Amino acid sequence: MTEGLTKRFGHVTAVDHLSLAVREGEVYGFLGPNGSGKTTTLRMLCGILVPTEGRGAVLGYDILRQPEQIKAAIGYMSQRFSLYDDLTTWENLTFYATVYGVSRRERAGRLAQMIRLADLTGQESKLAGQLSGGYRQRLALGCALAHAPRLLFLDEPTAGVDPVSRRNFWAIVRRLADEGITIMVTTHYMDEAEHCDRLGFIYQGRLIVEGPPATIKTTAFRKPVLEVSAPDVRKTADLLERWEAVEEIVRVGDRLRVILGDEALASADLVAWLEGQGVAARAERVPPSVEDLFVSFVDRERKARLREQLRAVGG
Amino acid sequence: MTRLLGIVQKEFIHLRRDALALTLALFVPVAMLFIFGYAINTDVKHIPTVVWDQSGDVEAARLLEAFANSQYFDLKFRVRSFAEVTRFVDRGQAKVGIVIPPDFASRLASRQDPAIQVIVDASDPTVASSAINAASALGQARSLQILAQTIGAGSVRAAPPLDVRVRAWYNPDLLSAFFIVPGLVGALLMQTTVTVMAAAIVRERERGTLEALIVSPIRRWELMLGKIVPNLLVAYGQMTLALAVAHYVFGVPIRGSLVLLYLLSLVFMMGTLGLGIFVSTLSRTIPQALQLSFLTVLPSIYLSGLLFPLEGMPEPAQWLAALLPLTYYLKIIRGIVLKGVGVNHLWMEILPLVLFGAVIFTLSVLRFRKSLD
Numbered sequence: 001m002t003e004g005l006t007k008r009f010g011h012v013t014a015v016d017h018l019s020l021a022v023r024e025g026e027v028y029g030f031l032g033p034n035g036s037g038k039t040t041t042l043r044m045l046c047g048i049l050v051p052t053e054g055r056g057a058v059l060g061y062d063i064l065r066q067p068e069q070i071k072a073a074i075g076y077m078s079q080r081f082s083l084y085d086d087l088t089t090w091e092n093l094t095f096y097a098t099v100y101g102v103s104r105r106e107r108a109g110r111l112a113q114m115i116r117l118a119d120l121t122g123q124e125s126k127l128a129g130q131l132s133g134g135y136r137q138r139l140a141l142g143c144a145l146a147h148a149p150r151l152l153f154l155d156e157p158t159a160g161v162d163p164v165s166r167r168n169f170w171a172i173v174r175r176l177a178d179e180g181i182t183i184m185v186t187t188h189y190m191d192e193a194e195h196c197d198r199l200g201f202i203y204q205g206r207l208i209v210e211g212p213p214a215t216i217k218t219t220a221f222r223k224p225v226l227e228v229s230a231p232d233v234r235k236t237a238d239l240l241e242r243w244e245a246v247e248e249i250v251r252v253g254d255r256l257r258v259i260l261g262d263e264a265l266a267s268a269d270l271v272a273w274l275e276g277q278g279v280a281a282r283a284e285r286v287p288p289s290v291e292d293l294f295v296s297f298v299d300r301e302r303k304a305r306l307r308e309q310l311r312a313v314g315g
Numbered sequence: 316m317t318r319l320l321g322i323v324q325k326e327f328i329h330l331r332r333d334a335l336a337l338t339l340a341l342f343v344p345v346a347m348l349f350i351f352g353y354a355i356n357t358d359v360k361h362i363p364t365v366v367w368d369q370s371g372d373v374e375a376a377r378l379l380e381a382f383a384n385s386q387y388f389d390l391k392f393r394v395r396s397f398a399e400v401t402r403f404v405d406r407g408q409a410k411v412g413i414v415i416p417p418d419f420a421s422r423l424a425s426r427q428d429p430a431i432q433v434i435v436d437a438s439d440p441t442v443a444s445s446a447i448n449a450a451s452a453l454g455q456a457r458s459l460q461i462l463a464q465t466i467g468a469g470s471v472r473a474a475p476p477l478d479v480r481v482r483a484w485y486n487p488d489l490l491s492a493f494f495i496v497p498g499l500v501g502a503l504l505m506q507t508t509v510t511v512m513a514a515a516i517v518r519e520r521e522r523g524t525l526e527a528l529i530v531s532p533i534r535r536w537e538l539m540l541g542k543i544v545p546n547l548l549v550a551y552g553q554m555t556l557a558l559a560v561a562h563y564v565f566g567v568p569i570r571g572s573l574v575l576l577y578l579l580s581l582v583f584m585m586g587t588l589g590l591g592i593f594v595s596t597l598s599r600t601i602p603q604a605l606q607l608s609f610l611t612v613l614p615s616i617y618l619s620g621l622l623f624p625l626e627g628m629p630e631p632a633q634w635l636a637a638l639l640p641l642t643y644y645l646k647i648i649r650g651i652v653l654k655g656v657g658v659n660h661l662w663m664e665i666l667p668l669v670l671f672g673a674v675i676f677t678l679s680v681l682r683f684r685k686s687l688d
Contacts, residue, residue: 046530072532080523086332087325098321099531143527 014040016205017054022184022198027177029196029213030186037205038186042153045184047071059151072100075149079156081140085129089120089139092128093146100147110146118142118172134165141172152176154185158192170195217288222263223247225288226270228256230281239277245269248292258283259292318533322541326515330545340511340549344503344557349564351499362446365392365409367400370419378431382413387449400434410436411446496561497652498621500554501644504580505587505615508550510608512591515542516683517604520595535684543588550584551577561652570655576648579665583644585672592679615641640675643668 015037022028032038043049045058047067056063061070083092093111102110115121118138123131128139137157144152154173158166170192177183177197185196193199193213200210209216230236237256240246248259258270267283274281330337364382368375382388388411392403403409412434416422419431433450435443519525528538554577561567590611598604616622618632619641625633636642643664650656650664658665 048529068532071530074530076527076530078523078526078530080526082522082524082527084325084329084522084524087328091325091328095321095325096527096531098324099318099528099533101317101532103317 013205015044015051018202018205018207020200020207020210022182024182025177025180026197027173027183027185027195029193029199030184030202031188031193031199032186032202033188036202038202039155040205041202042155042184042186045070046074046076046153072147073149073151075144075147075152077140077144077152077154077157079159081136083128083136083140083143086127088125088127089115089131090124092139093142096143097146102147110148114142114145117145117175119168133161134168137161137165137169138172141169145176149181151182151184154183156186156188158187158189166192223288224260224263224265224267225286225292226258226260226267226283227252227286228258228270228281228283229254230256230274230279232279236274236279236281239274239279240270243273245273257286257292259288319537319541322533322538323544326542326545329515330549337549340507341553341556344500344507344553345560347503348496348499348557348560351495360386360445361389362387362411362442363391363409364388364411364413365394365400365403366390366413366415367394367397368413368415369417370415372420374420374423375415378415378419379413381453382450385449385453387446388413404434404436407436410442411450493565493567493653494649495622496565496567497648498619498645500557500561501583501641501648502612502616502619502621503557504550504554504584505641505644506608506612507553508546508584508587509591509594509611510605511546511549512542512588513594513598513604513608514601515546516592516595517598517601521600535680539592539680539683546588547581547584551580554580558652567652569652571651572657575658576651579644579647579651579661579668582665582668582672583640583647586640586668586675589672589676589679592683593675596679596682615639618642620645637667640668640671643671 018037018041030038030041040049044051044063045056047058047061047063047070050064058070059073061073063070084095087095090111093114094107097107097110115124118141120135120139120142123135123139128136131139141154141157144154158169161169166189173183173185174195185192187193196213198210198212199216201208228236228240233251233254233256237249237251240249240256240258245260245262245265246258247261248257250257260270267285270283271281366379368379379390383390390413392409394400394403397414400409400412400414404412412432414432414434416430416432431454433446435446435450516525519528558569558573562569591608594604594607594611598607614635618628618636619625619639620636621641625636625642628636646664647661647668650661
């Protein structure tokens, strides 16, 4: 969908030659830490921000020349939910439907469908301001869908919503995808990334890796991830910090999650090394989570950049 | 068109839900009119008065009776020296002092100039102007009566008029309800349109709904117009109510064409709504928008000639006044309401207003567009 998309704000390059393609009918997860360029990319794709460089097309419309067609064809839900608190559920839906030019005749049927889809039955005449977080989130989704778009952009749709509502929300997103709607979703909840068909990682305005979650885990990420338990977790962590084979240590509850830099190493190697330091520990290899992936990719990217800079300086 | 109507409809729901704001928008101006209208009512009656009657004869007594009967003056104190008059006025126990010369009756009889002195404490301009007007009127009325008596006695020589000399001790500022009430309508119109417009846009920004509207296919002009139309209707409602109060309560005559007034008000409001949009581009939160609106409206209130006549202001202030749309609108509304002038006498006010409206509106809309990116 995009090719060499770049946006600079003054000297700051928010999005740096980004090229990505989202397939029809898939759920594409767009991941990255805050300030990595996710929202800027979305805004360019929505036709509200003009790229400094590069090209892009959304649903066959050129983002430079046909932004109005794009706006009419897509649905957009922002993390702030964009609801009018002093309007009822029904009025919010009606308003967004009219703004998107849904005719009066089509509207009633369309809205009833939205109420069902977003599981808002019984909430129609409540003011949006009185709805709980989960309902607000689904109402915002309903508003974004009021004109039956073929492509849906969700910008951090689950921010600040309780886990149960998040699960419900993802179930609805899945259902929409099954109906053939293409969905591009940004999130920084790594566990949510697993709901996506494909993932794209963006860091400092660059796409650093792309692919289905499972493929990324098995092929792009071969480093062993170990879960380590020991009597004294802190001391163990301090010790492991000094072992050059360790790339990353994260403390999860009373355990350690350790990523080793060398593919050839196994859990036994770690246990043996710790024994050599006088610590008895147990270690078990676990599948890498998206979070592990991300952390390691970011590091790899950072190192690569550093190397690049050094080369440039050294001539 | 559907999209535009959608915005308009939504704005009306906002208005309906926020009943307090709507009530305030409509009735605060009326309340303001009442407060201002009565506060500036020049008809202040029963002003405490000190009298030094040096003549003590019948003619003087009759004159004083007329002063008392007018109900403007309460002849509370009688004294025997000018120093005492001064003391009463200085202390504020009396606002007016009347001094009648010793030879009042004889001068009147011999048709010399029978001057009496009325001293007015003008530190309160409203009381002062009321006292001055009443005293002057009384003097005129009395001299006419005396003249008629003289004629009735068969004389052909006109009697010298009774000369009431009014001395304002401090600088009196003359205000009149007719002057101020129509002007107030203009000021209120400006205040509401700027504030409501700015708040309506900033509210969307604050809630994050502006973001959703930008992503939607709605055009900027549709969004603007959709917000302007309900705002205009409220402003017109407010104006109608205020004019009705001005007319029926304060007796302000409406001599000119209301249609013309409403049309020219639209030109004026183009500029003020533009100002509101401008304010909205500078504000992130509603309180900021309200404060900025207030700051925008304030110079207009003081410099436009609403409270103080333009002619009395120092030159730099007059230049500034020439840049304010309200200055021109006040001339228009006063011209139409009080003098009943038509469009042919108002071109010098209409042209700058159109110019301001166009410039401010265009600039604001351009700035608004930029602020969205």
